[in-house]
Amino acid sequence: MLTILFDGIAYGMLLFVLACGLAVTLGLMNFVNLAHGAFAMAGGYVTAVLMNRYGMPFLATLPLAFIVPALAGLVLERTLYRQLYARSHLDQVLFSIGLVFMAVAAVDYAMGSQQQLIQLPSWLQGRVDLFGIQVGLYRSFIIAVCGILVVALQLVLTRTRFGSRLRAAVDDPRVARGLGINVSLIFAATFAVGSGLAGLGGALGAEILGLDPTFPLKFMIYFLIVVTVGGTTSITGPFLASLILGIADVAGKYYVPSLGAFVIYTLMIVVLILRPQGLFARAR
Amino acid sequence: MTDFVRRSLVRKGRWGVAEIAFWAVAAATLFFLPERHLILNEIAIIGLFAVSLDLILGYAGIVSLGHAAFFGLGAYAAGIVAKHGWTDPLLGLAAAAVAAAFLGFVTSFLVLRGTDLTKLMVTLGVALLLGEIANQASWLTGGADGLQGITMGPVLGRFEFDIFGTTAYAYSLTVAFVLFVIARRIVVSPFGLSLRSIRDNPLRARAVGIPVNRRLVAVYTLAAAYAGVAGGLLAQTTQFVSLDVLAFHRSADIMLVLVIGGVGYLYGGLLGAIGFKVLQDILSAWTPQYWQFWIGLILVVLVLVGRERLTGSIKALRPRPKAQPAEQAQALPATTAREV
Numbered sequence: 001m002l003t004i005l006f007d008g009i010a011y012g013m014l015l016f017v018l019a020c021g022l023a024v025t026l027g028l029m030n031f032v033n034l035a036h037g038a039f040a041m042a043g044g045y046v047t048a049v050l051m052n053r054y055g056m057p058f059l060a061t062l063p064l065a066f067i068v069p070a071l072a073g074l075v076l077e078r079t080l081y082r083q084l085y086a087r088s089h090l091d092q093v094l095f096s097i098g099l100v101f102m103a104v105a106a107v108d109y110a111m112g113s114q115q116q117l118i119q120l121p122s123w124l125q126g127r128v129d130l131f132g133i134q135v136g137l138y139r140s141f142i143i144a145v146c147g148i149l150v151v152a153l154q155l156v157l158t159r160t161r162f163g164s165r166l167r168a169a170v171d172d173p174r175v176a177r178g179l180g181i182n183v184s185l186i187f188a189a190t191f192a193v194g195s196g197l198a199g200l201g202g203a204l205g206a207e208i209l210g211l212d213p214t215f216p217l218k219f220m221i222y223f224l225i226v227v228t229v230g231g232t233t234s235i236t237g238p239f240l241a242s243l244i245l246g247i248a249d250v251a252g253k254y255y256v257p258s259l260g261a262f263v264i265y266t267l268m269i270v271v272l273i274l275r276p277q278g279l280f281a282r283a284r
Numbered sequence: 285m286t287d288f289v290r291r292s293l294v295r296k297g298r299w300g301v302a303e304i305a306f307w308a309v310a311a312a313t314l315f316f317l318p319e320r321h322l323i324l325n326e327i328a329i330i331g332l333f334a335v336s337l338d339l340i341l342g343y344a345g346i347v348s349l350g351h352a353a354f355f356g357l358g359a360y361a362a363g364i365v366a367k368h369g370w371t372d373p374l375l376g377l378a379a380a381a382v383a384a385a386f387l388g389f390v391t392s393f394l395v396l397r398g399t400d401l402t403k404l405m406v407t408l409g410v411a412l413l414l415g416e417i418a419n420q421a422s423w424l425t426g427g428a429d430g431l432q433g434i435t436m437g438p439v440l441g442r443f444e445f446d447i448f449g450t451t452a453y454a455y456s457l458t459v460a461f462v463l464f465v466i467a468r469r470i471v472v473s474p475f476g477l478s479l480r481s482i483r484d485n486p487l488r489a490r491a492v493g494i495p496v497n498r499r500l501v502a503v504y505t506l507a508a509a510y511a512g513v514a515g516g517l518l519a520q521t522t523q524f525v526s527l528d529v530l531a532f533h534r535s536a537d538i539m540l541v542l543v544i545g546g547v548g549y550l551y552g553g554l555l556g557a558i559g560f561k562v563l564q565d566i567l568s569a570w571t572p573q574y575w576q577f578w579i580g581l582i583l584v585v586l587v588l589v590g591r592e593r594l595t596g597s598i599k600a601l602r603p604r605p606k607a608q609p610a611e612q613a614q615a616l617p618a619t620t621a622r623e624v
Contacts, residue, residue, distance in 0.1 A: 032401060083588065089400040090347050094543055095587040097536050101580025109574050217532065221412060228405045258420065265413045269394065272406050276398030 003135075004254050005247060010139035012246020013146035014208065016239050018201030018219070019226040020153060021073075021194025023238040026227050028170045029187065031081070032089050034096040036198055036223055037216030038103035039069040043199020044211040045107065048116040058121050065203035066196040073195025077188050085187075100216045108213040116211040142204055149197070150239060157235055166190055225268045231278025240280055289477070297472040306551070307461065314454055321449035327561045328456040329517045334541045334553030335460075335467055336510030341539075342548035343471055344503045345483030346395055349404045349535055350411030351511055353391075354384040356530030357414060358512025359519040363431045364424065366520065371437035373455065373520050380516030381509045387414075388508020392501040408532070415530040430526035434519065445521070452521035459517060463510060468550055470506075479503055540583055 022036040043065040050056040050064060076099075084092055124138045157163040168176040169183040177183050202211070209219065222245070230241030245264060252263035271279050313324055333355055340346045358380035365379045387410075394406045418425045425431055438444045443451045470476050482489045482496050490496045519525045528534070537560070544563075545556025563582070567575035 026401070032404065080584070080588065087587075089404070090341070090547075091587050093347065093349065093404065094539065094583055097539070098580040098583030098587065101536075101576045101583070103580075105574045105577030105580065109577070221408065221532075224405055224408070228401060261416055262413070265409045265416065269406060269409045269413070272398065272402050272409075273394055276402045 004251055006135060007139060008247030008250035009243060010136070010142050010246070011208070011250050012243035013143050013150070014201060014205050015222060015226055015246050016242035017146045017149055018198055018205060019223040019238060019242060020150075020235065021191075021196075021198045022223045023227050023230065023235060024190055024194050026224075027231075027235075027238065028166075029085070029190075031085060032092045032096065033081075034093060034220055034224075035099035035103065035216065036096075036194075037218075037220045038100055039073055039195040040198040040202035040205075040219070041103065041107065041211070041213075041215040042069040042072060042202065043196075044202035044206040044215065045111060045116065046199065047203035047206060048118050048211060049111075051118050052116075058118070058124070062200060062203055066200045069199030069202075070192045070196030074188060074192040077191040081191065082184065082187070100220070103216055104213050111213070113213055116206065118206050118211075120207060138207065142208075145204065149200075153197075154235060162186070162189075222264075225264065227278075229268055229271050229279050231275075231280045234280065237278060237280030241278075289474075293472055293474070293477065297469070303551070306554075310457060310461075314450070314457070318448065318450065321453040323561060323565065325449050325453040325456050325521055326518075327557045328453065328460045329514050329521070330538070330541055330561065331554040331557035332456075332460040332463060332517070333511055333514035333538050334545065334556055335464060335550055336507045336514060336553075337538050337542050338547060338550060338553045339467060339471075339507040339510065340504055341542065342552065343476065343479045343483060344500055345486075346500065346504065347400050347403055348395075348407040349532075349539075350407035350409070351507075351538055352530055352532070352534035353407070353411035353414045354388055354508040354511035355515035355518075355534060355538075356411075356418065357387055358384045358515030359525045359529040360418060360425055360431065360515075361512065362516030363434050363519040363525040366434045366436055367431065371435060373436055373439050376436075376520055377459065377513055377516045380512040380519075382512075384512020384515070385505050385509035388505040388512075389501065392504035392508075395504060396497050396500055408535070411530060411532070411535060415527060418527055418530055425525075428527060430524060431519075432524065434523040434525070436520050436523060445523075449521070456517045456521060459513065463513065464550065464554070467510070471550060475499070475502075540579065543583070543586060 018040050019036075021039070022033060025031045025033045025036070046065045046068045047058070047061040050061040051058060080095075084095055120138055124141055157166065165176070165181050166186050168179070169181055169186045173183050202215070209215075226238050226242045226245060229245070230238030245267070248263050248267060249261075252259060256263075313320070317324065333351075336354075337348065337351050340348060340351075361383035362376040362380040366376050370376060370379070391406075391410050394410070395403050398406070419427055422428070436445055439451060439455050443455070445451045471479075478489065478494045478499055481492075481494060482499060486496055515529060518529065541556040541560045542553055543556070544559045545554065546552035564575065564579070567578050571578070
């Protein structure tokens with residue numbers, strides 16, 4: 001029971017790191033970016049390739065799993081995404097679905113369609129018994145890393161100059177520009193960091209979620225649920241939503257495996273009917 | 285309804301030469317392209333499906349990422365009734381339409397709430413949920429193996445389905461044509477006009493006394509029935525249904541079809557179906573495994589270039605009916621400039 005709770009929390013934390021970039025672009029900047037999973041996949045593949053082909057240790061690959069998708073995100077934002085901020089949601093959806101199709105086919109072409117396996121270092125394998133709970137070492141590692149990221153992210157957003165500029169830019173780009181804030185630079189940096197975090201999440205999650213070219217399609221729905229259920233006005237909403245989602249998913253798969261993904265989809269639909277703005281959204 | 289509105293609706297309702305030519309060519313393919321009937325059949329079905337999406341997206345402005353829910357439900361409904369002895373194709377289509385319309389009616393209330401994003405997620409969620417159900421209820425749907433052993437009776441008791449797909453294509457084309465004519469009639473009716481006003485500005489539509497929610501429920505249900513019939517046609521003519529009919533890529537593909545052809549006028553769906561299928565045929569012959577890459581690229585380019593430009597050029601080709609000077613003077617640019 002507690003083990004399931006623990007696994008659910010780890011899973012939820014992982015989902016949050018994967019989805020928090022989307023929480024910013026979709027939630028704050030109001031851009032429906034279905035291609036977010038592609039950046040996560042990129043991070044996963046960076047780790048898998050570096051470990052399996054070049055024998056780099058797992059931990060050493062993680063910074064690169066952040067940097068490569070972040071750079072990719074930066075380039076794409078500067079060249080393509082930027083032109084679509086003001087367009088309709090339909091255009092954004094079409095554009096990002098197009099990117100997903102391209103990413104899936106390109107990775108399939110370059111890496112093959114088989115599942116990528118990564119070998120965790122031995123000190124992250126196995127479980128220990130802690131007060132009668134079976135605690136997976138890798139999962140505690142994930143909780144630690146993601147927990148630090150969550151706190152750091154929240155501090156950056158609420159306590160730093162950059163955070164307040166970002167919030168200003170999001171709330172009213174015109175006024176922010178008038179105040180001398182470089183809005184487009186802030187958006188680019190935010191998008192890059194979001195993509196990088198997705199990549200890091202992809203790398204951390206490769207072992208738990210699996211990694212193959214269909215990754216962006218398979219998990220797209222999870223990221224979207226996290227953001228829509230969590231509400232799009234804050235970062236804590238998506239965080240709580242990912243925890244709920246992670247625990248519900250793990251518990252559902254454990255206790256009633258025959259229901260499969262029912263639990264998640266139903267949960268989302270019910271929440272959206274009751275609270276179309278999301279579970280933790282402040283009334284606007 | 286003022287006299288002006290009535291006259292402009294009647295004018296729009298008239299069939300143009302290009303439209304008649306379009307359907308004449310479609311009918312001619314029955315006789316002149318016998319070796320292509322299988323793919324033409326698919327085009328007719330996809331075209332009908334795209335018209336259905338256009339009704340809600342192009343005319344009512346509802347963004348849906350889960351339109352495959354209705355397509356798939358229709359396919360399963362038609363397949364299941366055929367498997368259990370109801371082999372008459374038209375009865376099967378009726379079952380598909382009723383089942384999908386029912387689901388459309390029930391879920392339409394979910395779509396009324398919230399922003400574009402909420403709509404996207406709820407429609408997507410409904411499709412995914414249905415996909416899970418179809419997967420789990422293998423006693424009914426065959427689960428991951430698909431629904432096998434569908435046998436269809438002859439159409440109208442006379443025309444047997446053949447292996448070349450000729451009957452299938454004639455059947456699908458006829459159904460698509462009949463439903464298209466109805467849809468065309470609907471969008472040039474006052475009802476259709478009110479939908480467009482809702483799409484352009486729901487708040488103002490409500491202010492002038494249009495019952496926005498009731499209209500949206502009606503059109504969503506109608507579009508669901510259309511999609512169900514399209515799915516039913518697929519199940520009947522291929523005699524097989526798999527989980528694929530409910531998959532996400534179906535919803536995405538049909539959006540692409542519509543966008544290629546142009547959103548907001550009914551021929552967009554049909555032209556898009558032809559374009560999409562031909563494209564897919566060429567690409568998958570060229571790179572069998574990676575054709576999706578090029579489909580994705582086309583989508584991205586389409587959006588960046590501006591999809592209005594593409595459909596604008598198609599519309600510019602069509603001769604515009606000459607309006608009376610007096611009418612032109614009072615013509616409202618936003619609503620009258622849009623073609624059927």
